[in-house]
Amino acid sequence: MIDNQMTWYMIVLSALLVNNIVLIRFLALCSFFGVSNRIEISLSMGMAVIFVMTLASAAAWIIWYFFLIPLNIEFLRTASFILVIATLVQLVEMYIKKTAPALYNALGIYLPLITTNCAVLGIAILIIDYRLGFLNSLIYTISVAAGYTLSIILFAGIRERIEMAPIPDILKGSPIIFITAGIMSLAFLGFAHLFGL
Protein backbone atom coordinates (compact mmCIF):
# COMPACT_ATOMS: atom_id res chain seq x y z
CA MET A 1 0.00 0.00 0.00
CA ILE A 2 0.97 3.62 -0.40
CA ASP A 3 0.71 6.38 2.17
CA ASN A 4 2.05 9.82 2.94
CA GLN A 5 4.75 8.48 5.25
CA MET A 6 6.58 6.76 2.42
CA THR A 7 9.54 8.38 0.71
CA TRP A 8 9.11 9.22 -2.96
CA TYR A 9 11.40 6.47 -4.23
CA MET A 10 9.48 3.87 -2.22
CA ILE A 11 6.27 5.06 -3.88
CA VAL A 12 7.94 4.84 -7.29
CA LEU A 13 9.28 1.31 -6.70
CA SER A 14 6.02 0.08 -5.28
CA ALA A 15 3.92 1.42 -8.15
CA LEU A 16 6.36 0.49 -10.90
CA LEU A 17 7.30 -3.06 -9.94
CA VAL A 18 5.92 -4.50 -6.72
CA ASN A 19 2.29 -3.57 -7.30
CA ASN A 20 2.45 -3.34 -11.08
CA ILE A 21 -0.91 -2.02 -12.17
CA VAL A 22 -1.50 -4.51 -14.98
CA LEU A 23 0.15 -7.71 -13.86
CA ILE A 24 -0.58 -7.56 -10.13
CA ARG A 25 -3.50 -5.15 -9.71
CA PHE A 26 -5.48 -6.18 -12.84
CA LEU A 27 -6.31 -2.73 -14.14
CA ALA A 28 -6.16 -1.54 -17.76
CA LEU A 29 -6.33 -5.07 -19.13
CA CYS A 30 -8.40 -4.18 -22.21
CA SER A 31 -5.76 -1.90 -23.66
CA PHE A 32 -2.97 -4.12 -22.36
CA PHE A 33 -4.20 -7.00 -24.50
CA GLY A 34 -5.63 -4.78 -27.24
CA VAL A 35 -2.65 -2.74 -28.35
CA SER A 36 0.34 -4.82 -27.34
CA ASN A 37 0.88 -6.22 -30.85
CA ARG A 38 3.94 -4.15 -31.64
CA ILE A 39 6.54 -2.43 -29.54
CA GLU A 40 6.24 1.02 -31.20
CA ILE A 41 2.46 1.08 -30.78
CA SER A 42 2.80 0.02 -27.15
CA LEU A 43 5.26 2.83 -26.53
CA SER A 44 2.86 5.43 -27.97
CA MET A 45 -0.02 4.04 -25.94
CA GLY A 46 2.11 4.10 -22.81
CA MET A 47 3.01 7.75 -23.39
CA ALA A 48 -0.64 8.65 -23.95
CA VAL A 49 -1.61 6.89 -20.72
CA ILE A 50 1.14 8.64 -18.70
CA PHE A 51 -0.03 11.99 -20.06
CA VAL A 52 -3.79 11.54 -19.53
CA MET A 53 -3.49 9.73 -16.21
CA THR A 54 -1.38 12.50 -14.68
CA LEU A 55 -3.84 15.17 -15.79
CA ALA A 56 -6.82 13.10 -14.64
CA SER A 57 -5.36 12.45 -11.20
CA ALA A 58 -4.53 16.11 -10.71
CA ALA A 59 -8.06 17.07 -11.75
CA ALA A 60 -9.64 14.41 -9.55
CA TRP A 61 -7.58 15.50 -6.54
CA ILE A 62 -8.64 19.13 -6.99
CA ILE A 63 -12.30 18.22 -7.47
CA TRP A 64 -12.33 15.97 -4.41
CA TYR A 65 -10.62 18.34 -1.97
CA PHE A 66 -11.96 21.65 -3.28
CA PHE A 67 -15.50 20.78 -4.40
CA LEU A 68 -16.88 17.44 -3.27
CA ILE A 69 -15.59 17.57 0.34
CA PRO A 70 -16.42 21.24 1.10
CA LEU A 71 -19.88 20.86 -0.45
CA ASN A 72 -20.49 17.54 1.31
CA ILE A 73 -21.40 15.72 -1.89
CA GLU A 74 -18.92 12.82 -1.71
CA PHE A 75 -21.55 10.53 -3.20
CA LEU A 76 -20.99 12.16 -6.60
CA ARG A 77 -17.40 10.90 -6.67
CA THR A 78 -17.73 8.16 -9.29
CA ALA A 79 -20.02 10.20 -11.52
CA SER A 80 -17.97 13.40 -11.41
CA PHE A 81 -14.61 11.65 -11.86
CA ILE A 82 -15.69 9.70 -14.93
CA LEU A 83 -17.29 12.78 -16.51
CA VAL A 84 -14.16 14.83 -15.86
CA ILE A 85 -11.94 12.13 -17.34
CA ALA A 86 -14.12 11.85 -20.44
CA THR A 87 -14.18 15.62 -20.92
CA LEU A 88 -10.45 15.89 -20.26
CA VAL A 89 -9.65 13.30 -22.90
CA GLN A 90 -11.79 15.17 -25.42
CA LEU A 91 -10.14 18.51 -24.62
CA VAL A 92 -6.64 17.05 -24.78
CA GLU A 93 -7.46 15.47 -28.12
CA MET A 94 -8.72 18.76 -29.59
CA TYR A 95 -5.81 20.71 -28.12
CA ILE A 96 -2.98 18.56 -29.45
CA LYS A 97 -4.72 18.18 -32.78
CA LYS A 98 -4.42 21.96 -33.21
CA THR A 99 -1.09 22.70 -31.56
CA ALA A 100 1.02 19.61 -32.15
CA PRO A 101 -0.11 17.61 -35.19
CA ALA A 102 2.93 15.33 -34.99
CA LEU A 103 2.09 14.34 -31.44
CA TYR A 104 -1.52 13.92 -32.44
CA ASN A 105 -0.56 11.53 -35.22
CA ALA A 106 1.40 9.47 -32.72
CA LEU A 107 -1.12 9.43 -29.86
CA GLY A 108 -4.40 10.49 -31.50
CA ILE A 109 -6.10 7.16 -32.05
CA TYR A 110 -5.26 5.95 -28.54
CA LEU A 111 -6.79 8.87 -26.70
CA PRO A 112 -10.47 7.86 -27.01
CA LEU A 113 -9.53 4.36 -25.84
CA ILE A 114 -8.22 5.84 -22.61
CA THR A 115 -11.67 7.04 -21.46
CA THR A 116 -12.70 3.45 -20.87
CA ASN A 117 -9.29 2.52 -19.50
CA CYS A 118 -10.22 1.54 -15.97
CA ALA A 119 -6.75 2.36 -14.69
CA VAL A 120 -7.35 6.09 -15.12
CA LEU A 121 -10.49 6.11 -12.97
CA GLY A 122 -9.00 3.45 -10.70
CA ILE A 123 -5.93 5.53 -9.85
CA ALA A 124 -8.04 8.67 -9.37
CA ILE A 125 -10.08 6.75 -6.78
CA LEU A 126 -7.00 5.16 -5.18
CA ILE A 127 -5.21 8.46 -4.52
CA ILE A 128 -8.34 9.57 -2.65
CA ASP A 129 -8.63 6.25 -0.76
CA TYR A 130 -4.95 6.38 0.23
CA ARG A 131 -5.41 10.03 1.32
CA LEU A 132 -2.28 11.11 -0.56
CA GLY A 133 -1.20 14.73 -0.71
CA PHE A 134 -1.12 16.50 -4.08
CA LEU A 135 2.58 16.00 -4.80
CA ASN A 136 2.55 12.34 -3.67
CA SER A 137 -0.53 11.76 -5.82
CA LEU A 138 1.32 13.00 -8.87
CA ILE A 139 4.43 10.92 -8.10
CA TYR A 140 2.27 7.85 -7.56
CA THR A 141 0.23 8.39 -10.72
CA ILE A 142 3.29 8.90 -12.93
CA SER A 143 4.95 5.78 -11.52
CA VAL A 144 1.81 3.71 -12.00
CA ALA A 145 1.55 4.86 -15.60
CA ALA A 146 5.26 4.17 -16.12
CA GLY A 147 4.66 0.67 -14.72
CA TYR A 148 1.89 0.23 -17.28
CA THR A 149 4.19 1.38 -20.08
CA LEU A 150 6.98 -0.90 -18.90
CA SER A 151 4.80 -4.00 -18.78
CA ILE A 152 3.02 -3.32 -22.07
CA ILE A 153 6.34 -2.83 -23.91
CA LEU A 154 7.86 -5.98 -22.41
CA PHE A 155 4.71 -7.87 -23.29
CA ALA A 156 4.69 -6.59 -26.87
CA GLY A 157 8.24 -7.87 -27.24
CA ILE A 158 7.14 -11.35 -26.17
CA ARG A 159 4.04 -11.28 -28.39
CA GLU A 160 6.08 -10.47 -31.48
CA ARG A 161 7.87 -13.77 -30.92
CA ILE A 162 4.78 -15.77 -30.05
CA GLU A 163 3.37 -15.01 -33.48
CA MET A 164 6.09 -17.11 -35.05
CA ALA A 165 5.91 -19.97 -32.58
CA PRO A 166 4.11 -23.25 -33.31
CA ILE A 167 1.08 -23.24 -30.98
CA PRO A 168 -1.80 -25.74 -30.81
CA ASP A 169 -4.77 -24.36 -32.77
CA ILE A 170 -7.07 -24.19 -29.80
CA LEU A 171 -4.66 -21.93 -27.86
CA LYS A 172 -3.88 -19.54 -30.72
CA GLY A 173 -4.81 -15.91 -30.18
CA SER A 174 -6.11 -14.85 -26.80
CA PRO A 175 -5.63 -18.05 -24.74
CA ILE A 176 -1.87 -18.18 -25.27
CA ILE A 177 -1.64 -14.43 -24.68
CA PHE A 178 -3.33 -14.80 -21.30
CA ILE A 179 -1.14 -17.71 -20.30
CA THR A 180 1.95 -15.70 -21.29
CA ALA A 181 0.70 -12.76 -19.23
CA GLY A 182 0.30 -15.19 -16.33
CA ILE A 183 3.93 -16.22 -16.57
CA MET A 184 4.96 -12.57 -16.75
CA SER A 185 2.85 -11.84 -13.71
CA LEU A 186 4.65 -14.69 -11.95
CA ALA A 187 7.92 -12.96 -12.77
CA PHE A 188 6.64 -9.67 -11.35
CA LEU A 189 5.48 -11.50 -8.23
CA GLY A 190 9.19 -12.02 -7.63
CA PHE A 191 9.41 -8.32 -6.75
CA ALA A 192 6.97 -8.84 -3.88
CA HIS A 193 8.51 -8.23 -0.46
CA LEU A 194 11.20 -6.12 -2.15
CA PHE A 195 12.34 -3.57 0.46
CA GLY A 196 9.41 -4.67 2.59
CA LEU A 197 6.84 -3.22 0.21
Next chain:
Amino acid sequence: MDKLKIFTNGLLRENPVLVLIIGLCPVLATGSSMNDGFGMGVATTFVLVSSNLFISVLRNYIPDSLRLPIFIVIISTFVTIVDYVMHAYMVELYASLGIFIPLIVVNCIILGRAEAFAYKNSVKSSLIDGIGMGAGFTLAITALGAIRELIGNGTLTFFNRELLNLSSSLSFQPALVFIMPPGAFIVIGFMIAGVRWILKRS
Protein backbone atom coordinates in the same frame (compact mmCIF):
# COMPACT_ATOMS: atom_id res chain seq x y z
CA MET B 1 -34.81 -11.92 -33.08
CA ASP B 2 -36.76 -14.09 -30.71
CA LYS B 3 -36.40 -13.45 -26.98
CA LEU B 4 -34.90 -16.79 -26.03
CA LYS B 5 -32.14 -16.37 -28.56
CA ILE B 6 -31.26 -12.92 -27.20
CA PHE B 7 -30.96 -14.45 -23.76
CA THR B 8 -28.86 -17.50 -24.63
CA ASN B 9 -26.65 -15.38 -26.87
CA GLY B 10 -25.07 -13.67 -23.89
CA LEU B 11 -24.72 -16.91 -21.99
CA LEU B 12 -22.46 -18.81 -24.35
CA ARG B 13 -22.24 -17.86 -28.03
CA GLU B 14 -21.49 -14.20 -27.30
CA ASN B 15 -20.35 -14.57 -23.73
CA PRO B 16 -18.83 -11.15 -23.00
CA VAL B 17 -15.89 -12.52 -21.05
CA LEU B 18 -15.05 -15.85 -22.64
CA VAL B 19 -15.89 -15.15 -26.28
CA LEU B 20 -15.90 -11.38 -26.82
CA ILE B 21 -13.09 -10.99 -24.23
CA ILE B 22 -14.21 -7.62 -22.83
CA GLY B 23 -14.64 -6.33 -19.29
CA LEU B 24 -11.78 -8.44 -17.97
CA CYS B 25 -10.35 -6.29 -15.20
CA PRO B 26 -13.03 -7.06 -12.59
CA VAL B 27 -13.20 -10.71 -13.69
CA LEU B 28 -9.54 -11.39 -13.06
CA ALA B 29 -9.28 -9.20 -9.97
CA THR B 30 -12.32 -10.32 -8.02
CA GLY B 31 -12.69 -13.86 -9.37
CA SER B 32 -10.39 -15.31 -6.74
CA SER B 33 -13.15 -17.11 -4.85
CA MET B 34 -16.55 -18.40 -5.88
CA ASN B 35 -18.33 -16.13 -3.40
CA ASP B 36 -16.65 -12.88 -4.46
CA GLY B 37 -16.92 -13.76 -8.13
CA PHE B 38 -20.64 -14.34 -7.84
CA GLY B 39 -21.12 -11.11 -5.85
CA MET B 40 -19.27 -9.08 -8.45
CA GLY B 41 -21.27 -10.77 -11.21
CA VAL B 42 -24.60 -9.90 -9.59
CA ALA B 43 -23.55 -6.29 -8.89
CA THR B 44 -22.50 -5.83 -12.52
CA THR B 45 -25.66 -7.52 -13.79
CA PHE B 46 -27.80 -5.15 -11.74
CA VAL B 47 -26.08 -2.10 -13.26
CA LEU B 48 -26.23 -3.62 -16.74
CA VAL B 49 -29.95 -4.45 -16.57
CA SER B 50 -30.90 -1.10 -15.03
CA SER B 51 -28.90 0.96 -17.48
CA ASN B 52 -30.18 -1.09 -20.44
CA LEU B 53 -33.73 -0.59 -19.19
CA PHE B 54 -33.39 3.16 -18.64
CA ILE B 55 -31.59 3.82 -21.89
CA SER B 56 -34.09 1.88 -23.98
CA VAL B 57 -37.00 3.68 -22.28
CA LEU B 58 -35.42 7.07 -22.90
CA ARG B 59 -33.88 6.25 -26.28
CA ASN B 60 -36.28 8.45 -28.25
CA TYR B 61 -35.56 11.46 -26.06
CA ILE B 62 -31.77 11.24 -25.98
CA PRO B 63 -30.19 13.45 -28.67
CA ASP B 64 -27.68 11.51 -30.76
CA SER B 65 -24.74 13.82 -30.14
CA LEU B 66 -25.28 13.76 -26.38
CA ARG B 67 -25.79 10.04 -26.01
CA LEU B 68 -22.36 9.13 -24.61
CA PRO B 69 -22.32 11.66 -21.73
CA ILE B 70 -25.92 10.75 -20.87
CA PHE B 71 -25.09 7.00 -20.91
CA ILE B 72 -22.15 7.69 -18.61
CA VAL B 73 -24.29 9.69 -16.18
CA ILE B 74 -26.99 6.99 -16.10
CA ILE B 75 -24.47 4.18 -15.61
CA SER B 76 -22.51 5.99 -12.92
CA THR B 77 -25.73 6.75 -11.04
CA PHE B 78 -26.57 3.04 -10.83
CA VAL B 79 -22.99 2.17 -9.92
CA THR B 80 -23.03 4.61 -7.03
CA ILE B 81 -26.38 3.20 -5.84
CA VAL B 82 -24.91 -0.33 -5.87
CA ASP B 83 -21.83 0.99 -4.07
CA TYR B 84 -23.81 2.50 -1.16
CA VAL B 85 -26.41 -0.25 -0.88
CA MET B 86 -23.69 -2.92 -0.72
CA HIS B 87 -21.74 -0.89 1.81
CA ALA B 88 -24.82 -0.72 4.02
CA TYR B 89 -26.32 -4.19 3.66
CA MET B 90 -23.59 -6.54 2.36
CA VAL B 91 -20.60 -5.26 4.28
CA GLU B 92 -18.32 -8.30 3.95
CA LEU B 93 -18.76 -8.60 0.20
CA TYR B 94 -18.29 -4.83 -0.11
CA ALA B 95 -14.98 -5.08 1.72
CA SER B 96 -13.63 -7.85 -0.48
CA LEU B 97 -14.67 -6.27 -3.80
CA GLY B 98 -13.26 -2.88 -2.80
CA ILE B 99 -12.31 -0.49 -5.58
CA PHE B 100 -13.81 -2.72 -8.26
CA ILE B 101 -17.34 -1.65 -7.35
CA PRO B 102 -16.93 1.99 -8.46
CA LEU B 103 -14.95 0.67 -11.43
CA ILE B 104 -18.07 -1.10 -12.78
CA VAL B 105 -18.71 2.27 -14.41
CA VAL B 106 -15.84 1.75 -16.87
CA ASN B 107 -16.72 -1.88 -17.58
CA CYS B 108 -16.78 -1.96 -21.39
CA ILE B 109 -19.66 -4.46 -21.38
CA ILE B 110 -22.12 -1.96 -19.92
CA LEU B 111 -21.34 0.99 -22.17
CA GLY B 112 -21.00 -1.45 -25.06
CA ARG B 113 -24.49 -2.94 -24.57
CA ALA B 114 -26.00 0.54 -24.08
CA GLU B 115 -24.53 1.71 -27.38
CA ALA B 116 -24.89 -1.47 -29.42
CA PHE B 117 -28.21 -2.80 -28.14
CA ALA B 118 -30.31 -0.74 -25.70
CA TYR B 119 -30.12 2.48 -27.74
CA LYS B 120 -31.55 0.71 -30.79
CA ASN B 121 -33.95 -1.90 -29.42
CA SER B 122 -37.26 -2.15 -27.58
CA VAL B 123 -37.51 -2.06 -23.80
CA LYS B 124 -38.36 -5.75 -23.53
CA SER B 125 -35.49 -6.94 -25.75
CA SER B 126 -33.04 -4.65 -23.96
CA LEU B 127 -34.12 -6.03 -20.63
CA ILE B 128 -33.61 -9.62 -21.79
CA ASP B 129 -30.29 -8.68 -23.39
CA GLY B 130 -29.13 -7.16 -20.11
CA ILE B 131 -30.13 -10.24 -18.14
CA GLY B 132 -28.51 -12.60 -20.68
CA MET B 133 -25.25 -10.67 -20.89
CA GLY B 134 -25.20 -10.25 -17.11
CA ALA B 135 -25.79 -13.97 -16.61
CA GLY B 136 -22.97 -14.78 -19.03
CA PHE B 137 -20.65 -12.43 -17.17
CA THR B 138 -21.68 -13.85 -13.77
CA LEU B 139 -21.25 -17.41 -15.03
CA ALA B 140 -17.72 -16.72 -16.28
CA ILE B 141 -16.55 -14.86 -13.18
CA THR B 142 -18.10 -17.41 -10.78
CA ALA B 143 -16.54 -20.32 -12.69
CA LEU B 144 -13.14 -18.61 -12.67
CA GLY B 145 -13.48 -17.92 -8.93
CA ALA B 146 -14.52 -21.50 -8.22
CA ILE B 147 -11.62 -23.04 -10.18
CA ARG B 148 -9.04 -20.74 -8.59
CA GLU B 149 -10.41 -21.22 -5.10
CA LEU B 150 -10.52 -25.00 -5.47
CA ILE B 151 -6.96 -25.38 -6.76
CA GLY B 152 -5.43 -22.49 -4.85
CA ASN B 153 -7.13 -22.85 -1.48
CA GLY B 154 -8.72 -26.30 -1.55
CA THR B 155 -12.16 -24.92 -0.70
CA LEU B 156 -15.37 -23.78 -2.36
CA THR B 157 -17.42 -21.09 -0.61
CA PHE B 158 -20.78 -19.86 -1.75
CA PHE B 159 -23.01 -17.43 0.13
CA ASN B 160 -20.34 -17.55 2.85
CA ARG B 161 -20.92 -21.30 3.37
CA GLU B 162 -18.15 -23.76 2.77
CA LEU B 163 -19.42 -26.32 0.28
CA LEU B 164 -16.27 -28.32 -0.06
CA ASN B 165 -12.96 -28.52 1.74
CA LEU B 166 -10.34 -30.65 0.03
CA SER B 167 -7.54 -29.72 2.43
CA SER B 168 -9.23 -31.32 5.41
CA SER B 169 -10.74 -34.37 3.74
CA LEU B 170 -8.04 -35.44 1.28
CA SER B 171 -5.01 -33.74 2.82
CA PHE B 172 -4.82 -31.79 -0.44
CA GLN B 173 -1.94 -29.33 -0.70
CA PRO B 174 -3.35 -26.20 -2.40
CA ALA B 175 -1.26 -24.55 -5.12
CA LEU B 176 -1.18 -21.02 -3.73
CA VAL B 177 -0.16 -19.47 -7.01
CA PHE B 178 -3.68 -19.97 -8.34
CA ILE B 179 -5.22 -17.46 -5.97
CA MET B 180 -2.37 -15.07 -6.63
CA PRO B 181 -2.45 -12.85 -9.74
CA PRO B 182 -0.65 -15.24 -12.16
CA GLY B 183 -3.29 -17.91 -11.53
CA ALA B 184 -6.03 -15.62 -12.80
CA PHE B 185 -4.33 -15.10 -16.16
CA ILE B 186 -3.51 -18.77 -16.63
CA VAL B 187 -6.95 -20.10 -15.67
CA ILE B 188 -8.83 -17.59 -17.85
CA GLY B 189 -6.53 -18.52 -20.76
CA PHE B 190 -7.51 -22.17 -20.47
CA MET B 191 -11.18 -21.28 -19.93
CA ILE B 192 -11.26 -19.31 -23.19
CA ALA B 193 -9.61 -22.22 -24.97
CA GLY B 194 -12.16 -24.59 -23.43
CA VAL B 195 -15.15 -22.53 -24.59
CA ARG B 196 -13.64 -22.35 -28.06
CA TRP B 197 -13.33 -26.10 -28.13
CA ILE B 198 -16.99 -26.53 -27.08
CA LEU B 199 -18.23 -24.01 -29.68
CA LYS B 200 -16.18 -25.67 -32.39
CA ARG B 201 -17.59 -29.12 -31.66
CA SER B 202 -21.26 -28.09 -31.56
Next chain:
Amino acid sequence: MREIIKMGIILMAVCIVSAGALSAVYNVTKIKIDENVRLSDIKKRQEVLPSAVNFIEKEIKGKKLWTGIDKDGKEVGVVIKVSPRGYASPINTTIGIGSDDSVSSVAITKLDQTETPGLGVKVTQNSFKDQFKGKKGEELKLKKDGGTIDAITAATISSRAVANGIKEGWEWYMEARSQKSEVRSQK
Protein backbone atom coordinates in the same frame (compact mmCIF):
# COMPACT_ATOMS: atom_id res chain seq x y z
CA MET C 1 -26.21 28.27 -30.81
CA ARG C 2 -29.79 27.41 -29.85
CA GLU C 3 -28.91 23.80 -30.38
CA ILE C 4 -26.03 24.05 -27.91
CA ILE C 5 -28.25 25.66 -25.26
CA LYS C 6 -30.85 22.94 -25.74
CA MET C 7 -28.22 20.24 -25.37
CA GLY C 8 -26.84 21.92 -22.28
CA ILE C 9 -30.29 22.00 -20.72
CA ILE C 10 -30.92 18.31 -21.45
CA LEU C 11 -27.57 17.27 -20.01
CA MET C 12 -28.11 19.48 -16.99
CA ALA C 13 -31.55 17.94 -16.38
CA VAL C 14 -30.13 14.40 -16.54
CA CYS C 15 -27.38 15.37 -14.08
CA ILE C 16 -29.83 16.97 -11.65
CA VAL C 17 -32.12 13.93 -11.67
CA SER C 18 -29.13 11.65 -11.10
CA ALA C 19 -27.68 13.80 -8.29
CA GLY C 20 -31.10 13.91 -6.62
CA ALA C 21 -31.49 10.13 -6.76
CA LEU C 22 -27.98 9.64 -5.39
CA SER C 23 -28.40 12.02 -2.51
CA ALA C 24 -31.59 10.17 -1.50
CA VAL C 25 -29.80 6.79 -1.57
CA TYR C 26 -26.83 8.28 0.26
CA ASN C 27 -28.97 9.67 3.08
CA VAL C 28 -30.76 6.36 3.61
CA THR C 29 -27.67 4.14 3.50
CA LYS C 30 -25.42 6.52 5.49
CA ILE C 31 -27.44 5.89 8.66
CA LYS C 32 -27.12 2.14 8.22
CA ILE C 33 -23.40 2.32 7.38
CA ASP C 34 -22.61 4.41 10.48
CA GLU C 35 -24.73 2.12 12.64
CA ASN C 36 -22.88 -0.95 11.30
CA VAL C 37 -19.53 0.60 12.19
CA ARG C 38 -20.71 1.53 15.70
CA LEU C 39 -22.13 -1.93 16.41
CA SER C 40 -19.09 -3.74 15.08
CA ASP C 41 -16.79 -1.56 17.26
CA ILE C 42 -18.79 -2.50 20.36
CA LYS C 43 -18.75 -6.16 19.39
CA LYS C 44 -14.99 -6.14 18.85
CA ARG C 45 -14.35 -4.53 22.25
CA GLN C 46 -16.42 -7.21 23.96
CA GLU C 47 -14.67 -9.93 21.99
CA VAL C 48 -11.14 -8.91 23.03
CA LEU C 49 -12.03 -8.33 26.69
CA PRO C 50 -14.79 -10.87 27.39
CA SER C 51 -14.87 -10.37 31.17
CA ALA C 52 -15.78 -6.68 30.85
CA VAL C 53 -19.43 -5.61 30.78
CA ASN C 54 -18.89 -1.88 30.36
CA PHE C 55 -16.31 0.25 28.61
CA ILE C 56 -15.23 3.78 29.46
CA GLU C 57 -13.73 5.80 26.64
CA LYS C 58 -10.61 7.83 27.47
CA GLU C 59 -8.00 9.75 25.55
CA ILE C 60 -4.30 9.57 26.36
CA LYS C 61 -1.77 11.53 24.31
CA GLY C 62 -4.22 11.98 21.44
CA LYS C 63 -5.06 8.26 21.22
CA LYS C 64 -8.36 6.73 22.26
CA LEU C 65 -8.53 3.79 24.62
CA TRP C 66 -11.33 2.03 26.41
CA THR C 67 -11.09 0.79 29.99
CA GLY C 68 -13.06 -2.39 30.60
CA ILE C 69 -15.09 -2.70 33.81
CA ASP C 70 -16.52 -6.06 34.96
CA LYS C 71 -19.86 -6.56 36.69
CA ASP C 72 -18.38 -5.87 40.12
CA GLY C 73 -17.09 -2.46 38.96
CA LYS C 74 -13.46 -3.60 38.87
CA GLU C 75 -11.08 -2.62 36.06
CA VAL C 76 -10.18 -5.75 34.07
CA GLY C 77 -8.05 -4.27 31.32
CA VAL C 78 -8.02 -1.90 28.38
CA VAL C 79 -8.84 -2.00 24.67
CA ILE C 80 -6.69 -0.10 22.17
CA LYS C 81 -6.82 0.19 18.41
CA VAL C 82 -3.90 0.21 15.98
CA SER C 83 -3.81 0.44 12.17
CA PRO C 84 -0.50 -0.96 10.92
CA ARG C 85 0.27 -0.69 7.22
CA GLY C 86 -0.56 -4.00 5.54
CA TYR C 87 0.11 -5.21 2.01
CA ALA C 88 -2.85 -3.41 0.44
CA SER C 89 -4.10 -0.94 3.06
CA PRO C 90 -4.10 -0.34 6.83
CA ILE C 91 -5.21 -3.34 8.93
CA ASN C 92 -7.45 -2.01 11.69
CA THR C 93 -6.63 -4.14 14.70
CA THR C 94 -8.43 -4.05 18.04
CA ILE C 95 -6.28 -5.26 20.94
CA GLY C 96 -7.38 -6.19 24.46
CA ILE C 97 -4.79 -5.99 27.24
CA GLY C 98 -5.71 -7.79 30.47
CA SER C 99 -4.84 -6.79 34.02
CA ASP C 100 -1.79 -9.11 33.91
CA ASP C 101 -0.36 -6.82 31.16
CA SER C 102 -0.51 -9.53 28.50
CA VAL C 103 -2.64 -9.41 25.34
CA SER C 104 -6.02 -10.94 26.19
CA SER C 105 -7.23 -11.22 22.61
CA VAL C 106 -7.06 -9.58 19.18
CA ALA C 107 -9.93 -8.75 16.82
CA ILE C 108 -9.61 -8.17 13.08
CA THR C 109 -12.73 -8.68 10.99
CA LYS C 110 -12.87 -9.03 7.22
CA LEU C 111 -13.99 -5.39 7.06
CA ASP C 112 -10.90 -4.13 8.85
CA GLN C 113 -8.56 -4.94 5.98
CA THR C 114 -8.34 -5.33 2.22
CA GLU C 115 -5.46 -7.82 2.04
CA THR C 116 -5.11 -10.28 -0.82
CA PRO C 117 -8.07 -12.72 -0.94
CA GLY C 118 -7.02 -16.21 0.10
CA LEU C 119 -3.68 -15.06 1.46
CA GLY C 120 -3.29 -11.94 3.59
CA VAL C 121 -6.98 -12.15 4.41
CA LYS C 122 -6.11 -15.06 6.72
CA VAL C 123 -4.99 -12.58 9.39
CA THR C 124 -8.71 -12.42 10.19
CA GLN C 125 -8.81 -16.15 11.02
CA ASN C 126 -8.77 -17.32 14.63
CA SER C 127 -5.86 -19.69 14.03
CA PHE C 128 -3.69 -16.62 13.45
CA LYS C 129 -5.26 -14.20 15.94
CA ASP C 130 -5.36 -16.67 18.84
CA GLN C 131 -1.56 -16.92 18.80
CA PHE C 132 -1.36 -13.51 20.46
CA LYS C 133 -3.38 -14.54 23.51
CA GLY C 134 -1.46 -14.27 26.79
CA LYS C 135 1.69 -12.89 25.19
CA LYS C 136 3.59 -9.67 25.80
CA GLY C 137 6.64 -7.69 24.70
CA GLU C 138 9.09 -9.43 22.35
CA GLU C 139 6.89 -12.53 22.20
CA LEU C 140 4.48 -10.54 20.01
CA LYS C 141 6.90 -10.60 17.06
CA LEU C 142 6.94 -13.17 14.24
CA LYS C 143 9.13 -16.26 14.74
CA LYS C 144 11.26 -15.08 11.82
CA ASP C 145 11.94 -11.86 13.74
CA GLY C 146 12.73 -13.57 17.04
CA GLY C 147 9.22 -13.76 18.52
CA THR C 148 6.69 -16.55 18.92
CA ILE C 149 4.07 -15.89 16.23
CA ASP C 150 3.80 -18.15 13.17
CA ALA C 151 3.42 -16.16 9.95
CA ILE C 152 0.75 -17.14 7.43
CA THR C 153 2.17 -19.04 4.44
CA ALA C 154 2.88 -16.65 1.53
CA ALA C 155 1.56 -13.68 3.48
CA THR C 156 4.53 -12.58 5.55
CA ILE C 157 3.90 -8.88 4.92
CA SER C 158 0.38 -8.96 6.33
CA SER C 159 1.40 -11.19 9.25
CA ARG C 160 4.38 -9.03 10.14
CA ALA C 161 2.30 -5.86 9.86
CA VAL C 162 -0.26 -7.19 12.34
CA ALA C 163 2.36 -8.56 14.76
CA ASN C 164 4.45 -5.38 14.77
CA GLY C 165 1.30 -3.26 15.04
CA ILE C 166 0.18 -5.20 18.10
CA LYS C 167 3.64 -5.01 19.67
CA GLU C 168 3.83 -1.25 19.08
CA GLY C 169 0.33 -0.76 20.47
CA TRP C 170 1.20 -2.83 23.54
CA GLU C 171 4.44 -0.89 24.10
CA TRP C 172 2.64 2.42 23.65
CA TYR C 173 0.09 1.49 26.30
CA MET C 174 2.76 0.28 28.77
CA GLU C 175 4.67 3.54 28.35
CA ALA C 176 1.58 5.71 28.56
CA ARG C 177 0.48 3.94 31.73
CA SER C 178 3.85 4.19 33.46
CA GLN C 179 3.95 7.93 32.72
CA LYS C 180 0.46 8.30 34.07
CA SER C 181 1.31 6.51 37.31
CA GLU C 182 4.40 8.73 37.71
CA VAL C 183 2.18 11.79 37.45
CA ARG C 184 -0.12 10.26 40.02
CA SER C 185 2.67 9.43 42.46
CA GLN C 186 4.07 12.96 42.19
CA LYS C 187 0.76 14.31 43.37
